Amino acid sequence: MEKHYTQSDFKSDQQVRWCPGCGDHAVLAALQRALPDVAGLLDYEKERYVVVSGIGCSSRLPYYMDTYGFHGIHGRATAISTGIKVANPWLTVWQACGDGDALAIGGNHFIHAIRRNIDINIILFNNRIYGLTKGQYSPTSKFGAITKTSPYGTVEKPFEPGSLVLGAKGTFFARGIDVMLQLNEEIMTAAAAHDGCSVMEMLTNCVIFNDGAHKDIADPAVREDKTIVLRHGEKMIFGKNRDKGLVLHGMGLRVVTIGGEGGFTIDDVLTHDAHRDDRGLHMMLANMKGPEFPVALGVIRDVQDPTYDDGVRDQIADIKKTARIKCMDDLLQSGSTWEVR
């Protein structure tokens, strides 16, 4: 490595135009902090980074990164990222998209990128609202949400991005929250190290159109009791007093107090295994919500599986080895031909 990068190497000269107090600022900061670490860790030169986006507030992100960047069209970021990665697998592709961009108009590309396990890193900014178009409900808005296009409340249920990712056989799913910069940086570093499609759901606040989008879990006063940070190999404990844990109970999960009612000890508490191939427990963890359960944060799933881009490249290399046709002239003259003399 000829150069050690710092956060400022990844900052472009463009003025950041998100609203003051928007959760996106914090995600951008985490990314600009994570990428120098990733560059050092994986020996990546800066020109290998491409940041892709669709349309929406969060999709402005590529302009703020001093890397290669592509600001696409609404919903199509995932398809553009896929093309970039297949064309040149040496590039490391990051993608910023919102809940509307990835899950409504771009839902098809999103699930297929995950199914194919193409090696891209998708940051899904989830503020449960359409911000750039000024406040309409999104596919992650809570049931009954009152917005400009649902003045009497929505009558549709939201997507849980985690179940969607795991349902599409995702190999990496993590969840962060805008106010936890350190955790987000940790998630991004893990996503970079993961070979395959990494989806990072970032719960972000929209100060203008959905203020307090995640207040019920993000507020410092309640956060430790309402969320659990999962780390591979560590016990699933949480709470202000670190005395609550998750245990298996029948077919599901249960929150217990260590040393409290029922006599549960630390040994009864589950240990997080992000590398476990079976998706069952990961699905349960990703779907946990209050008031019964804490919301799971951190890397929930991180498993190995062959990637699409490797598959494309390896197949071509394999076929080339045995092919007798090496160039167009060979091909043009191959097969059924006849000579006119």
Add this chain to the structure above:
Amino acid sequence: MEFKVTDVKDVVIRFAGDSGDGMQLTGTLFADMSAFYGNSLSTFPDYPAEIRAPKGTVSGVSGFQVHIGSQDVNTPGDMCDLLVAMNPAALKANAKWVKAGGMVIVDEDAFDDRNMELAGFKTDENPFEVLHIEDRVLIVSPITTLTKESLKDSGLDNKSILKCKNMFTLGMACFIYDRPVDYIYGYLEKKFSKKHPEVIAPNKKVLDDGYNYASNIHAIPSTYHIAPAKPEKGLYRNISGNQATAWGLMAAAEKAGLELFCGSYPITPATAILEELAIHKYLGVKTMQAEDEIAGICTAIGAAYAGDLAVTTTSGPGLSLKSEALGLAVMTELPLVVVDVQRAGPSTGIPTKTEQTDLFQAMYGRNGECPVPIVAPHSPSNCFDAAFAAAKVAVEHMTPVIMLSEGFLGNGCEPWKIPQMKDYPTITPPFPKTEVPETEGGKFHPFDRDPETLVRTWAPAGTKNYEHRVGGLEKNHYGSISSDPVNHQTMVDERRKKVDLISNFIPELKVNGEDSGELLIVGWGGTFGHLLSAFDTLKEEGVKGVSLAHFDWINPLPSNTAKVLGAFRKILVCELNSGQFVNLLRAKLPQFQYLQCNKVEGQPFLVSEIVNAVKKNL
């Protein structure tokens, strides 16, 4: 018995049957064999959209027309000399195409009550009389029975035996047109030697039996000899338009030193291009069957940003879906080839039938001021050159290019003198010329332009020192987002001028016939063969003052267009739509008066239609 052998210049044969009867294969084999024999030829598959349409019905009839000749053959022919009809429905659907004096072969066994009713005949009717072809040479043969008899000891089951009926008819056609069956033997051996060696001998036998049957029945007034054409010396092969398109793109990638990426979604009649490209991974071709049409073009745009020669292939409805992304490619000024193999529309239309109705969509079908160069191939083999040219312009001028092919070209095939890659021009991508951008501060300005061509520099992602952002938002030359009114006007003008300037890099419009005169036939794309045949016919008939100008480039128009058009008193624009190119010409060159000849039946022109239109307007 000695047979009368008649020498003829050319013949047209139409094989028709149920869509499961193997008529496409029969026709293709007859065409390939004739090409191998040295005839000039042109083919026209005419099949229903359903893979197995209702058996025995007119809507399920699949046809394959082949025109072979000892001189230049430009079209698949208007009317046929021989119709092979495997059932009453096939006879009904195709009777109108049989020439006066032509021959009809039918499978008598298929003319039972049920099939007659399915085809809409009364069971006691004589279908030949109903269709007014009772005066043609009618060969009514029990083809099914004869095939069964031929293969009764073959060990094949009944279903497999019935599948060989088409070989019996092919054998008959081989006898009538003096074709050597060796070529078919070779095909059967090659095709079945690995997986189904047991069917080789039965197929050969039934082919021979069909041949011998035709010679034994003494019902055929003459056999015909179509001498080999005398084409230019060289190595030849048969090629379809879709195959030629795929190969042209691969050739361009090789010449440009780029890897080829194709992101596509299957759609009739363009799918064969994706299928063809997928075969040639050994030449480094990356094909991706995307989740939808939009992903097809968006993956291609991503691949272009990363430095590949990027392509997406589709047909009309798919082009509609790609419109927004095509605008993105215009806005980001990335090289991209979009192949639209046009079919009958609007909406799903008639997917397997041909038309030229996407010209307006290609020209104008996007939001904003969004110019895109358009090139249209004029024959199946010319798809190679058109695809090559599309890719060359896309890369060297940093723009998406639409290639407007047609179902008629994509599915049709013709002999092609195999070119050598050394005879094709190089393609030079406008990559950065210096290690560090030559700007103050060394930052790359992605939308700085070459002063002469207005082309920007292509710095694929991964190029050291050239990090930059592109996107769908309006920006200035530095690549910074800008909604400044003056800047927007400047960028809109520059993007348009960049496309207009391509006229300096494309061939001039050529004229067949005199450079000036009474009437100029004007066409574009796949109608060329028919227009040329009409022009030749008129010349042979002694009609004077008529010339032909055929456009390959639709946008920009060739630089000498006004000069060519201005030298004729009348301009007759012939196209398979309601008047799209003619209205483009009216808008671009309003100083001229234009006459029109249009047809929107999902079928190619007949040469006679053009000839009549010219005569009417003289």
